[in-house]
Structure formats: C-alpha cells, structure tokens
Amino acid sequence: MNMFRKTILGIALGSAIAVPAWAGPAAEDVPTAMDAFAAAFNSADGAGVAKLYSEDAALLPPDAKRIDGRAAIQTFWQGAIDGGLSNIAFKSVEIEENGNHAYEVGGFSLDAPGEGGATTTVNGKYIVVWKKNGDGTWQLHRDIWNAGAAK
C-alpha cells in the first residue's frame, strides 16, 4: 500500500514536471496568464510582462503605431509603468480556442495620472490572439485595445 502510494505520487510528480502549469485549455490558462500579467505590471516588472508574449508578438496600442517583438514590447510596457500607470486588472469575457490559436475578448481597468496630481481610472476593452507555444503554454501573440466598456 505504501509502495502503491509512492508510485502514484511519483507519477503525479512526473506529470507535474513534464507538463508546465499552463499547458492546458486556453479557457483555463488564459485567465491565469492575464493574472500573471497584472501581477508583473503592478510590481513595475516590464520584463515579467514581456515574457508572457510570444517572441514575435505584436502590440497595436491606440494612437500609436504597431510595435513588434518581445524586446520592444518590454520597452513599451516598462515605459507605461514608469509613466505612472498602475493598478491594472483584467477580466476575460470570451475565450475561444481553435488549433494553436485562441482569441480572447476582455476588459481592463487601470489607474493613470490625472490633472493636478489626481489619479483617474481608465476602462477599456481588448482582443488578444493567443498562440500555443511548443511546450503547450499559451502566449499573447497579437494584442489590441481601446477605451470603452467591454460589454
């Protein structure tokens, strides 16, 4: 019985090592990844945000031109953080998976420096195209957002 338990434990641990924590369905893993995005952003960790994107990811920020590649994405997000954006939060509204891609529609809120030192809360919505990595993890691949309520 003891040996049997150890074997079960061994198998369980083996699986845990072989399969990354996020290598599941997009519907489960995408919200987890977005929580990691928010945690990194709110810790002023632009590199932590950027590593959630695919190497060849692209951002399409409002009122700016397209940004390509993980290094440029890190610079963009670190700049946003250093510029005073904080307290970001995401809420996935829809996630639909198809092969190695999934699309997510969601909403976000964040605090931005307002006039006269005040803080203003900005609400917006986004579409992220997620791509399944070779190891089964989902990464942000295309990311576009604008202002306005997600639903």
Add this chain to the structure above:
Amino acid sequence: MNMFRKTILGIALGSAIAVPAWAGPAAEDVPTAMDAFAAAFNSADGAGVAKLYSEDAALLPPDAKRIDGRAAIQTFWQGAIDGGLSNIAFKSVEIEENGNHAYEVGGFSLDAPGEGGATTTVNGKYIVVWKKNGDGTWQLHRDIWNAGAAK
C-alpha cells in the same frame, strides 16, 4: 459535342451555385470580403456592410461600449455613414488561418468631417477575428480598431 459542352457547362454552373465565390482559404477570401466592405460602406449601404458579419458578431469600437449582433452592427455602421464618414479603404497586413477561425491584422483610412466643413483623413489599425460559415464563406466575427499606423 454539343451535348458534351452542355454537360460541362451544367457541371460548371452547378459548382458555381453550390460553392460560393469566397469559400476558399482566408488569405484569399478575407481581402475580397474587405473590398466588399469598403464598396458597401462607400455606397452608404449599412446593410451591405452588416451582412459580411456573422449573425453573432461583435464590434468593439473605440470610446464606446461593445456592440453585439448583426442588426446592431448595421445600425452602428449606417450611423457612421450618415454621420459623414466616407471613402474607407482597408489593407490586410497579416492573415493567419486556424481551423474555423482566422485572425487578420490590417490598416484602414477614411475621411471624416473636420472643423469648419473641412474633411480630415483618419488612419487606424484593426484586428478582425474571422469565422468560417457553414457554407465555407468567411465572416467578420469580432472586430476591434483604434487610431495609429498599422506598421
């Protein structure tokens, strides 16, 4: 020979009826559909624009809340046209197909009424999630855009 020709013609016509003109790869059909979008928009035909969307499509317009369903999408685009937007043009930058979905990243330009009766040209970028219909045609399913250059 005459009969043979007629049979060939019959088959050709039969195929033309069974398979819509757009039932091909997204990379070929999406630009054609976006050309049809521009043609309908520039003819002030909101219904013609709306029929390119799936029945359960959604728009995520900047500075506005999400819009759901083809009827509401027709109202939105007809309102934009009646409000003076004109001369829209699209350029697909990327189209990637996965199962019954494809994502497209593109750029657009349009003319909008400016101050003092002048016309101003607006440039923007978008992501459209396309969905393959039961008959094989591709329809706009999720549509989000913002201002700024597409690349």
